[in-house]
Amino acid sequence: MDGGSTPPRSTKLKVDESQQNQAIALRNKGCSFFRSETPLVSVSPDRAGKWHSFDTFLPSKLNGIGTRECHSYRQKIFNRHPYLADALANQYLRIYQEKSLYEANLFIGRIDKKLILHDFNLSSSHTEVKSFCKESAHKCRLIIVEYGENETAYNICRAFAYKYSIEIPTFDSNEPHIPTLNRLSCSDWWYSNINKIRLQHV
Numbered sequence: 262m263d264g265g266s267t268p269p270r271s272t273k274l275k276v277d278e279s280q281q282n283q284a285i286a287l288r289n290k291g292c293s294f295f296r297s298e299t300p301l302v303s304v305s306p307d308r309a310g311k312w313h314s315f316d317t318f319l320p321s322k323l324n325g326i327g328t329r330e331c332h333s334y335r336q337k338i339f340n341r342h343p344y345l346a347d348a349l350a351n352q353y354l355r356i357y358q359e360k361s362l363y364e365a366n367l368f369i370g371r372i373d374k375k376l377i378l379h380d381f382n383l384s385s386s387h388t389e390v391k392s393f394c395k396e397s398a399h400k401c402r403l404i405i406v407e408y409g410e411n412e413t414a415y416n417i418c419r420a421f422a423y424k425y426s427i428e429i430p431t432f433d434s435n436e437p438h439i440p441t442l443n444r445l446s447c448s449d450w451w452y453s454n455i456n457k458i459r460l461q462h463v
Contacts, residue, residue, distance in 0.1 A: 322350050327362050334366065338373045342384040345376075345463065375462055379424040383459050390459070394451035397421070402446040410439050418445045427454045 408414040
């Protein structure tokens with residue numbers, strides 16, 4: 262993510278109605294609270310170290326901006342995305358200076374929501390992404406073993422992939438489906454698709 266003057270195209274996200282209502286309700290405080298109810302990927306020891314470094318660095322960059330609630334809200338988002346925290350802080354500061362605190366909080370709230378796909382954090386480290394892809398492929402293999410190479414397994418794996426914005430064609434008895442099942446049970450295939458999605462937003 263570029264920390265320049267104009268947010269990347271992928272950051273220009275539409276706010277859903279529930280987010281907008283929460284933002285309006287707290288507008289007088291200058292804070293917008295968008296909670297991610299989705300659990301994130303597990304935190305590795307090296308990542309925890311990065312969280313600590315951002316905890317001590319970012320508040321000084323944004324020192325004095327907003328209320329204590331705003332600070333806590335921002336910090337939680339920075340902690341969820343430690344590898345993007347500096348770029349997010351730069352964008353936050355720019356929007357705050359050019360527009361308002363409300364708009365700055367709105368911006369990082371949208372980004373936070375966009376970076377979570379079901380239970381996967383798109384801003385995860387390379388190691389975490391690879392681990393997620395291996396686990397996803399393994400889940401599909403188990404489904405295929407349980408149900409066989411048939412329509413049932415195809416539809417279950419297809420629904421699983423869709424949770425992560427990976428679209429698989431609807432099952433067609435006139436089309437070969439085993440090659441698709443083979444791809445769904447391949448970690449490299451998962452990594453290729455997840456990486457394409459990450460490149461759109463990270």
